[in-house]
Amino acid sequence: MSGFQGDRRKQALLLIAERTALRAGVTLTQIRRHVYSVLLDADAPLGAYDIVKTLDGVGAVAPVTAYRALNCLQELGLIHKIRSTAKYVALTSGPSDLPVAFVVCRECGTTEQIPLDLDPTRLLASAEAHGYGNLDPTIEITGFCQNHQT
Ligand SMILES: [Zn+2]
Structure with missing residues (x-):
């Protein structure tokens, strides 16, 4: 900032x-x-x-x-x-206990918070239905940033 x-x-x-x-x-x-x-x-x-x-x-x-x-x-x-x-x-959006999503570059580790355009409660409910508890509602998507795409 x-x-x-x-x-x-x-x-x-x-x-x-x-x-x-x-x-x-x-x-x-x-x-x-x-x-x-x-x-x-x-x-x-x-x-x-x-x-x-x-x-x-x-x-x-x-x-x-x-x-x-x-x-x-x-x-x-x-x-x-x-x-x-x-x-x-x-968190760039301020404090939150709601799920947040990040994209992470597999080459350099550059990380950005991205909007979570889905209903996270359904995702969490689905994880719980599979018998998992104490869920960390953070979603990480890895890929390659603009500098590391070939
Ligand atoms: Zn990168």
């Missing part, structure tokens, strides 16, 4: 994050806020170790600090972990 519009959008998302945390009875600590802010600013998904490097001057520069913050933000529905690359992205 860059430019004036990006700044305003980021401030709005940070405010929404504060409220989301408050409603969940969770404190958006300085470290959690920082990690969320870093992910909002990132042009690409970040790994936990990319996050650790940004903790200098904010909190303990240790993987456990990053993982704790990332887990909390994930539980609040503010960020998502992309399974195929084990990296994290902030």
Whole structure:
């Protein structure tokens, strides 16, 4: 997120994050806020170790600090972990516990959130009907980005 519009959008998302945390009875600590802010600013998904490097001057520069913050933000529905690359992205649509979909480049890991144009409740119900529970309602579609199509 860059430019004036990006700044305003980021401030709005940070405010929404504060409220989301408050409603969940969770404190958006300085470290959690920082990690969320870093992910909002990132042009690409970040790994936990990319996050650790940004903790200098904010909190303990240790993987456990990053993982704790990332887990909390994930539980609040503010960020998502992309399974195929084990990296994290902030949701561009704001916090959500609804299913979201991503496309991931198999070559470079470029990741974009895409609109989910289907009824996710039917999909989840179908998964449950097959005996699966504790569902992670994230859909990942892998392929090749524009730079990596041959
Ligand atoms: Zn690519």
